[in-house]
Amino acid sequence: MEDLKRAVREHVDLVADLVERVSAELRSGFGPAINGFVGFFHAIDWKEPWLICLLLFHFTLLVTAIISRKRVNFQFGLSILAFSGVFLAERINGFLGKHWKSFARQNYFDRNGLFISVLWSGPLLLLSIIIIVSTLVSLCKLIVQWKRAELRHRARLSRGKQD
Structure with a gap:
């Protein structure tokens, strides 16, 4: 005890x-x-061309996700690509860490992967969250439409029984 x-x-x-x-x-x-x-x-030297391209890439993905918010299958594919990018971030960080001299002025790719997490995985995860929220909003609207149609159908059936 x-x-x-x-x-x-x-x-x-x-x-x-x-x-x-x-x-x-x-x-x-x-x-x-x-x-x-x-x-x-x-x-970070924000004037490096590859960083500008990376930011434009993320901006393009965001605009694409917003424009295609009504196309569920496309959004599903886009979210799979985003999650795949996050999954491969460690390998991308290792590869870019070995070859940084060919495209950058300084080595941003440390062993812990802070840079790649903030500027690669972070925006991709944010994009995935936006896609998930958009899908949930679409599903809620669909459920409301379905329930209204069900109530109209029940109302017609009950009127038909009364006559």
Whole structure:
């Protein structure tokens, strides 16, 4: 019984320490995160042609997803391509990390993949979320149409029985 009490006390102390650390982080605010993001943003040379092409690629995908929001099959294919791009991000990062001198002025492709995650996977995941939300909105509208048609059909049937 003493072992159980000691284990519970250790667990409570561990959780209390974790809560204390999280609350300290929350009290410090978002300043360190914002400073890190600003540093990341300024470390990138946004005038490099390949970065401009990458941003145009993501913008084109976004516009394509918005324009084709009523074409469910096309959106499904687009989301599969986006998820495939995210899945292959690690391999892309490794390949580009080996060959960065042929297209960039500095090596953005570290082992942890922060750059590729922010500028490749992040926009693709955002695109996938937009496609999913668009699909859910379309499904909700379809369910409403179906239910209205069902209610009209039931109303016709009940009028037919009364006559």
